Amino acid sequence: xxxxxxxxxxxxxxxxxxxxxxxxxxxxxxxxxxxxxxxxxxxxxxxxxxxxxxxxxxxxxxxxxxxxxxxxxxxxxxxxxxxxxxxxxxxxxxxxxxxxxxxxxxxxxxxxxxxxxxxxxxxxxxxxxxxxxxxxxxxxxxxxxxxxxxxxxxxxxxxxxxxxxxxxxxxxxxxxxxxxxxxxxxxxxxxxxxxxxxxxxxxxxxxxxxxxxxxxxxxxxxxxxxxxxxxxxxxxxxxxxxxxxxxxxxxxxxxxxxxxxxxxxxxxxxxx
Numbered sequence: 001x002x003x004x005x006x007x008x009x010x011x012x013x014x015x016x017x018x019x020x021x022x023x024x025x026x027x028x029x030x031x032x033x034x035x036x037x038x039x040x041x042x043x044x045x046x047x048x049x050x051x052x053x054x055x056x057x058x059x060x061x062x063x064x065x066x067x068x069x070x071x072x073x074x075x076x077x078x079x080x081x082x083x084x085x086x087x088x089x090x091x092x093x094x095x096x097x098x099x100x101x102x103x104x105x106x107x108x109x110x111x112x113x114x115x116x117x118x119x120x121x122x123x124x125x126x127x128x129x130x131x132x133x134x135x136x137x138x139x140x141x142x143x144x145x146x147x148x149x150x151x152x153x154x155x156x157x158x159x160x161x162x163x164x165x166x167x168x169x170x171x172x173x174x175x176x177x178x179x180x181x182x183x184x185x186x187x188x189x190x191x192x193x194x195x196x197x198x199x200x201x202x203x204x205x206x207x208x209x210x211x212x213x214x215x216x217x218x219x220x221x222x223x224x225x226x227x228x229x230x231x232x233x234x235x236x237x238x239x240x241x242x243x244x245x246x247x248x249x250x251x252x253x254x255x256x257x258x259x260x261x262x263x264x265x266x267x268x269x270x271x272x
Contacts, residue, residue, distance in 0.1 A: 011122075011140045018112055018124045019135055021064045025057050025110045026128035029095055032056070033129070036104060051102060054078050057094035057110065065090050065112070075115075075244050077219045089115040091222035091244065097195030106130055107198040113222025118239050123223025125197055134204060137226035144204070151232045155209050155256040160188040162257070163199035163208045167215025167247070174214055174268045181264040200224030203253065204231060210253020212261055214268060218244050225252065234258060236265060 073084030122137030136142030
């Protein structure tokens with residue numbers, strides 16, 4: 001992972017720069033979070049919210065990423081899109097888990113992922129309230145708060161759990177099929193924390209064995225997937241067929257986990 005300025009700093013140096021940007025973005029988000037009663041909230045759709053905090057944090061991320069990597073492109077959830085010349089694009093979600101943020105919950109995070117050669121290759125996630133900073137990717141060891149993370153344990157169905165993400169636009173039949181499959185076919189526990197980024201953190205920390213999503217966006221997972229790849233986590237997204245603006249239906253986890261959920265994905269693979 002080389003810098004676009006031609007100076008070729010180490011991957012660790014680039015990681016440090018992006019972590020610092022994420023940390024400062026988190027501090028900005030926390031200012032809004034501590035004043036929720038005065039925070040303007042808009043609706044993008046049913047149960048799909050955007051706040052002034054989202055917009056302010058995205059503007060901050062764009063400005064600082066452009067300053068650090070002026071030749072790279074940027075693609076943001078709240079409409080920020082800048083074409084670059086390097087072939088690399090920073091895909092950002094200023095606050096993943098806005099609904100949790102608005103309700104005063106702790107499950108939200110800043111997500112910064114690097115997209116290169118049609119693949120997510122590096123990511124930084126910062127969850128300010130929980131004080132979690134994760135970073136990693138190709139040629140960059142995955143770390144949690146600066147400490148290397150171990151590979152994840154093998155799947156044990158006797159104590160297995162998985163995360164699910166169901167966008168409000170997903171048809172009821174598909175939602176019910178996800179719950180039915182987990183409860184009846186897999187017979188394991190599941191949780192829905194309301195943030196794809198936090199769901200991926202749960203996988204990284206071994207709190208769940210995998211994650212199934214119907215309706216997440218590329219910016220929800222662009223940082224998390226390369227972080228998880230170093231821990232032995234695969235996914236079912238075919239990036240060669242995915243546009244950055246697309247909605248995703250996928251699973252991530254160990255190969256054993258993916259085999260277990262493949263029948264579910266085959267049933268709900270196409271949006272109704």
